[in-house]
Amino acid sequence: MIILKNLSKSFGSRVLWKDLDLTVEPGRMLALVGASGSGKTTLLNCMGLLERPTGGQILFEGSDVTRLGPGRQRRFRRDHLGYLFQNYALIENATVKANLDVARRRGTRPDQAAALERVGLAGREKEKVHYLSGGEQQRVALARLMVKQPSLVLADEPTGALDSDNGAMVVDVLREMSRSGCAVVIATHNDSVRDACDTAFDVAAQREFAPR
Ligand SMILES: Nc1ncnc2c1ncn2[C@@H]1O[C@H](COP(=O)(O)OP(=O)(O)OP(=O)(O)O)[C@@H](O)[C@H]1O
Numbered sequence: 293m294i295i296l297k298n299l300s301k302s303f304g305s306r307v308l309w310k311d312l313d314l315t316v317e318p319g320r321m322l323a324l325v326g327a328s329g330s331g332k333t334t335l336l337n338c339m340g341l342l343e344r345p346t347g348g349q350i351l352f353e354g355s356d357v358t359r360l361g362p363g364r365q366r367r368f369r370r371d372h373l374g375y376l377f378q379n380y381a382l383i384e385n386a387t388v389k390a391n392l393d394v395a396r397r398r399g400t401r402p403d404q405a406a407a408l409e410r411v412g413l414a415g416r417e418k419e420k421v422h423y424l425s426g427g428e429q430q431r432v433a434l435a436r437l438m439v440k441q442p443s444l445v446l447a448d449e450p451t452g453a454l455d456s457d458n459g460a461m462v463v464d465v466l467r468e469m470s471r472s473g474c475a476v477v478i479a480t481h482n483d484s485v486r487d488a489c490d491t492a493f494d495v496a497a498q499r500e501f502a503p504r
């Protein structure tokens with residue numbers, strides 16, 4: 293369970309949000325919505341410890357992860373987080389397989405081939421990531437999440453670069469991951485992605501509502 297408490301974020305005099313309270317539960321999918329510039333990506337970045345909130349707390353299983361030192365933050369990211377961000381975190385100059393290898397956790401033997409097949413990239417292990425299309429790279433990142441099985445997935449416009457079939461596939465995979473107990477947070481402008489979530493949070497209005 294992730295609890296955001298009194299969270300605020302400003303850039304200089306520009307206040308994105310303040311006193312934001314939100315709970316993200318395991319097994320649930322939460323959509324972050326709101327106008328462009330309302331701070332959805334910034335909120336994901338704060339939850340992913342890529343950016344510091346200006347104030348407030350982010351409690352993960354009871355402890356405030358914003359206060360962890362750099363080493364423990366790194367471990368938290370490695371052990372618990374999965375990112376599905378555009379242009380983020382794939383190793384461009386390495387093969388598809390090498391990108392999946394980094395998600396492998398000690399003592400596990402995840403099925404990389406099955407994950408690649410699920411995202412429509414069967415047999416593409418040896419290709420270099422920088423030769424893949426944007427949508428293919430996004431699907432490699434999705435396969436990597438399936439291999440990693442993180443407890444919290446943070447997805448920023450995960451269907452943005454995809455055609456509608458692949459967009460639906462991404463949502464289906466995220467739903468499967470949430471069913472297995474993962475908490476999934478998706479920033480999106482897409483109404484059908486929002487409607488596939490259990491709950492939605494409007495970042496601008498700081499209001500949670502039931503989609504559909
Ligand atoms: N490092 C930064 N320094 C200054 N301003 C920033 C920084 N990062 C983001 N911002 C500003 O914060 C605001 C919110 O940005 P953010 O990317 O979180 O919005 P968003 O809701 O994700 O928008 P979109 O729907 O267009 O993706 C924007 O006005 C942006 O310019």
Ligand SMILES: [Mg+2]
Binds near residue numbers: 332333334448479
């Ligand atoms: Mg954004």
